[in-house]
Amino acid sequence: MNTNLESIIPLLNKNLKIIQRSDYFNFSIDSLLISEFVNIQKNTKKILDLGTGNAAIPLFLSKKTSARIYGIEIQEISYNLALKNININNLNDQIYIIYDNMKNYLKYFNKGFFDIIISNPPYMDDNGKKINENEHKAISRHEIKLSLSELISNAKRLLKPIGLLFFIHRTHRLVEIIKALDKNNFSVKKIIFIYSARNNKSTMVFVEAIKGKKVKLEIQNYYIYH
Numbered sequence: 001m002n003t004n005l006e007s008i009i010p011l012l013n014k015n016l017k018i019i020q021r022s023d024y025f026n027f028s029i030d031s032l033l034i035s036e037f038v039n040i041q042k043n044t045k046k047i048l049d050l051g052t053g054n055a056a057i058p059l060f061l062s063k064k065t066s067a068r069i070y071g072i073e074i075q076e077i078s079y080n081l082a083l084k085n086i087n088i089n090n091l092n093d094q095i096y097i098i099y100d101n102m103k104n105y106l107k108y109f110n111k112g113f114f115d116i117i118i119s120n121p122p123y124m125d126d127n128g129k130k131i132n133e134n135e136h137k138a139i140s141r142h143e144i145k146l147s148l149s150e151l152i153s154n155a156k157r158l159l160k161p162i163g164l165l166f167f168i169h170r171t172h173r174l175v176e177i178i179k180a181l182d183k184n185n186f187s188v189k190k191i192i193f194i195y196s197a198r199n200n201k202s203t204m205v206f207v208e209a210i211k212g213k214k215v216k217l218e219i220q221n222y223y224i225y226h
Contacts, residue, residue, distance in 0.1 A: 016059050019084050021077070029224065030120050030168045030204065035060035037192060037206050038118060038166050040067065048072070048109075048158060050102050050119040050151065055082035057118060058095045067115070071097045072105070102154055109158060117155045119167040121148070148173070149180050156184040156211060163211045168194075171205045181209050192220045 035057055040047070044067045049057045052071030061069055073079040079099040086095045098108055148169070155165045165186060169177055171193060178188060186209040193202035206222075 016063070017085070017088050018054060018056055018059065019081050019088070020054060021081065031056045032060065033194065033222070034118060034120055034166060034168050034206060035064070037208075038064075038116070039164075039208070040065045040116065044115045046070070046114045047116045047118065048114045050117060050155070051121055052082060052097060053078050053120075055085050055095060055097060057120065058082075058097075059085060059089060059091065061118075062089075062091050062094055066094070069095045070109075070114075071095065072102045073097060073099060074101050103150070105154065105158055111157050112160050112163075114158050114163060115160055116164045116166065117159055118165075119151055119155075121151050121167060121169065148176065152180045152184050152186070156186070159211045161212050164189075165209045165211065166207070168204055168206050171202045174205055177205075177207060181207075184211075186211050187214050188217055189215045190218045190220070192222050195221065195223045 031053075038061065040061070044065060047058075047061065047065070047067050047069045049055075049061075049069065049071040052058060052073045055071055055073075058069040058071050071082060073082060076099060079097060082097045086092055086097065100107070151167070152165070159165065165181075174191070181188060188207065189210050190206075190208040192206040194204040194206065195202050202221075
């Protein structure tokens with residue numbers, strides 16, 4: 001372990017430790033928020049985190065549920081960090097991480113396998129412009145390996161008939177998000193607009209969608225104070 005690049009961060013309020021690297025995309029407030037916003041029912045048995053990174057979201061969720069939690073990660077170093085994080089928190093019996101592209105899910109899971117799918121996906125669409133950051137961070141932030149439409153269409157295949165999809169994305173892409181969900185037989189159940197104290201406009205949005213069932217939309221606001 002290179003101590004100049006890796007650090008163990010104690011999450012005191014959740015009694016967890018997470019190993020991160022300063023040269024990689026680390027978990028942020030988004031991961032904490034989505035973990036808090038997700039509503040997990042007692043009958044939930046299987047959860048999937050798409051693009052799990054160093055497994056921050058599965059770790060947070062382990063404090064809310066006894067369900068089996070899976071994560072898929074495409075970057076090898078992030079995958080190895082995820083394994084370390086699961087090990088140091090003694091969660092090997094609950095959390096399972098796969099190193100692969102999520103598009104290869106049929107190698108591991110049958111269609112309709114999961115009750116819940118969660119993702120903190122890349123937010124920036126791949127517009128062909130030069131990306132001024134290292135490859136690892138670029139893959140985490142930009143839709144190089146996973147687009148919004150691919151996230152939603154693959155979630156549809158992996159979820160049970162009345163399964164739930166939770167994710168955080170950029171507010172300015174909300175119309176695009178709703179159209180993609182509708183195209184894939186999802187109904188938007190809840191939208192939470194996220195605001196920071198320094199900006200009176202919402203830049204992030206949490207979306208809860210249900211597959212194969214029509215529901216009434218609930219809208220909430222959430223303010224982050226620094």
